[in-house]
Amino acid sequence: xxxxxxxxxxxxxxxxxxxxxxxxxxxxxxxxxxxxxxxxxxxxxxxxxxxxxxxxxxxxxxxxxxxxxxxxxxxxxxxxxxxxxxxxxxxxxxxxxxxxxxxxxxxxxxxxxxxxxxxxxxxxxxxxxxxxxxxxxxxxxxxxxxxxxxxxxxxxxxxxxxxxxxxxxxxxxxxxxxxxxxxxxxxxxxxxxxxxxxxxxxxxxxxxxxxxxxxxxxxxxxxxxxxxxxxxxxxxxxxxxxxxxxxxxxxxxxxxxxxxxxxxxxxxxxxxxxxxxxxxxxxxxxxxxxxxxxxxxxxxxxxxxxxxxxxxxxxxxxxxxxxxxxxxxxxxxxxxxxxxxxxxxxxxxxxxxxxxxxxxxxxx
Ligand code: PLP
Ligand code: COI
Numbered sequence: 001x002x003x004x005x006x007x008x009x010x011x012x013x014x015x016x017x018x019x020x021x022x023x024x025x026x027x028x029x030x031x032x033x034x035x036x037x038x039x040x041x042x043x044x045x046x047x048x049x050x051x052x053x054x055x056x057x058x059x060x061x062x063x064x065x066x067x068x069x070x071x072x073x074x075x076x077x078x079x080x081x082x083x084x085x086x087x088x089x090x091x092x093x094x095x096x097x098x099x100x101x102x103x104x105x106x107x108x109x110x111x112x113x114x115x116x117x118x119x120x121x122x123x124x125x126x127x128x129x130x131x132x133x134x135x136x137x138x139x140x141x142x143x144x145x146x147x148x149x150x151x152x153x154x155x156x157x158x159x160x161x162x163x164x165x166x167x168x169x170x171x172x173x174x175x176x177x178x179x180x181x182x183x184x185x186x187x188x189x190x191x192x193x194x195x196x197x198x199x200x201x202x203x204x205x206x207x208x209x210x211x212x213x214x215x216x217x218x219x220x221x222x223x224x225x226x227x228x229x230x231x232x233x234x235x236x237x238x239x240x241x242x243x244x245x246x247x248x249x250x251x252x253x254x255x256x257x258x259x260x261x262x263x264x265x266x267x268x269x270x271x272x273x274x275x276x277x278x279x280x281x282x283x284x285x286x287x288x289x290x291x292x293x294x295x296x297x298x299x300x301x302x303x304x305x306x307x308x309x310x311x312x313x314x315x316x317x318x319x320x321x322x323x324x325x326x327x328x329x330x331x332x333x334x335x336x337x338x339x340x341x342x343x344x345x346x347x348x349x350x351x352x353x354x355x356x357x358x359x360x361x362x363x364x
Pocket of ligand 1: 077236238239240241265266268269270310311312313
């Protein structure tokens with residue numbers, strides 16, 4: 001049985017008539033799909049089959065498929081960027097492959113050679129190259145997904161699975177410049193816990209957050225600030241990692257983000273901000289625990305300079321307000337236009353669009 005598929009075996013069946021491309025100024029995240037998809041089947045008997053690139057179509061799965069009952073599913077989120085030079089690039093896709101494989105292992109879904117999937121994704125993007133926006137800010141979102149399709153209702157590892165990748169153009173998260181968000185620091189619900197799935201990109205982590213996000217919206221906030229435990233450690237913001245720039249008592253600037261302690265998704269954007277920040281002379285980067293009390297103490301002492309979320313979709317997302325225990329706290333993030341947040345944004349975008357050469361980009 002094949003323990004991995006090979007990109008060299010890919011069967012490509014191109015559509016005869018592609019769909020019309022949407023107006024690049026009217027893209028809603030995840031609502032438009034490119035013409036083709038990649039599918040690869042796995043069975044315990046035969047191992048991995050051949051990758052197939054074919055016109056996007058509905059999946060046919062049995063109503064007993066494990067994914068429909070027990071959320072035997074994982075996904076990834078990455079983008080292809082068309083540079084000013086016309087070249088299409090991926091950004092640190094090796095980190096997505098690594099995270100996909102670690103989630104597959106934790107979910108007892110079949111594993112594979114991540115380099116082979118990366119090569120298949122490059123082929124898929126090449127086939128739909130016309131769908132990668134010619135734009136300074138729009139991109140092609142790529143959604144690799146792995147589901148357990150075996151049609152039996154036992155709670156067990158699936159003996160049949162399907163890996164698929166769909167893509168679609170997405171607009172800039174902030175078409176008219178940074179739009180800061182406010183957060184509800186919820187003291188009851190939690191996104192992740194020790195021994196749980198928080199460090200993995202399993203679909204089952206996301207469904208339960210929708211209710212809590214609704215509570216946040218009812219209180220005039222856009223997203224949830226996820227806290228953990230009696231000490232109320234800050235963990236993540238909505239579906240993003242979180243960063244806080246704090247002036248310490250000696251006057252230096254510390255960029256704090258929670259450590260990868262099992263409660264935090266190892267974000268590609270998070271890692272990139274840490275790596276870039278460590279090359280800057282004017283800040284120190286700390287991966288350390290931080291409680292909501294410490295954050296609000298810094299805010300009250302005027303030492304909290306900026307706070308932002310970080311993820312593939314938005315890159316960075318400034319935070320301007322936190323609601324906690326019925327009180328609203330205005331943060332200084334936007335007072336001077338969020339210079340630290342903006343600098344991370346600009347450095348990352350310059351790399352993604354090929355304006356600054358970097359080992360982090362991979363040509364498609
Ligand atoms: N945290 C969560 C819970 C996420 O779903 C994501 C997703 O994209 C991130 C953080 C950011 O990760 P990345 O930078 O790899 O997109
Ligand atoms: C991100 O890219 O930052 C996300 O959180 C993606 C989300 C749709 C799961």
